[in-house]
Amino acid sequence: MSEILTLHGLPFPAELLYAPAHNLWLREEPDGSVTLGLSAYGCALYGEIFAFTAKRAGLHIEAGRSFGVIEFAKAASSARSPLAGMLVEGNPRVQEQPALINRDCYGEGWLVRIRPDDWPATRADFVSGEQALAALVEQMRLDNFDPQAPGVQALQWKS
Incomplete structure (x- = not known):
């Protein structure tokens, strides 16, 4: 595993690319x-995720458009793509076990x-x-993110 950068106790692997406005x-x-x-x-931000449903493979997704739906704490949100392209696949393990997203967001999730x-x-x-x-x-400033707020779940990174 490469270097892990942290912000408010949240891990961000240095080798990955990020789209902060999309939380991806x-x-x-x-x-x-x-x-x-x-x-x-x-x-x-989302807390415990209860479901993720990807759109079907083979669809062309425009930048800013939904590639799936994330359900969390009595709400749902469209997961919007930061780039245009063809959806190759949704993660079948996450669709069966959405808790993987919270447990291992940079790996199996x-x-x-x-x-x-x-x-x-x-x-x-x-x-x-x-x-x-x-x-x-x-992005956290724009979102008025308070890492100490009740309901914010910091992830425990497995090093």
């Missing part, structure tokens, strides 16, 4: 697809894989490392 992380895969998952910050329309051009839209932490600090 991204990982480039050898086959050209990109894996997306909910970041530790997203998990802290990934959400979907997308084959981006233009990854070389789109990749520059995402941040990593210290740049990601700075962007997350700004």
Whole structure:
């Protein structure tokens, strides 16, 4: 495992890319697809996740449009893609065991894989490392995030 950066006790692996406004992380895969998952910050905001339903594989997803629905604490939210591309697959394990998202958001709890329309051009839209932490600090400010608020669940990172 690479370096883990932390912010308010939340872990952020330095090698991943982040889309802070979407509360997502991204990982480039050898086959050209990109894996997306909910970041530790997203998990802290949503709390316990009860269900995730991905849209069907083969659909073209536009940037800013939904790739699935996340259900949490008597509410639901569209998971919106930070990039355009074809939905390759939803994570079947997460659909059967949504608690994986909270327990292992950067590992087995990934959400979907997308084959981006233009990854070389789109990749520059995402941040990593210290740049990601700075962007997350700004997103938390915009969200009025209080890490001490009741209901905020900090993840216990397994190192």
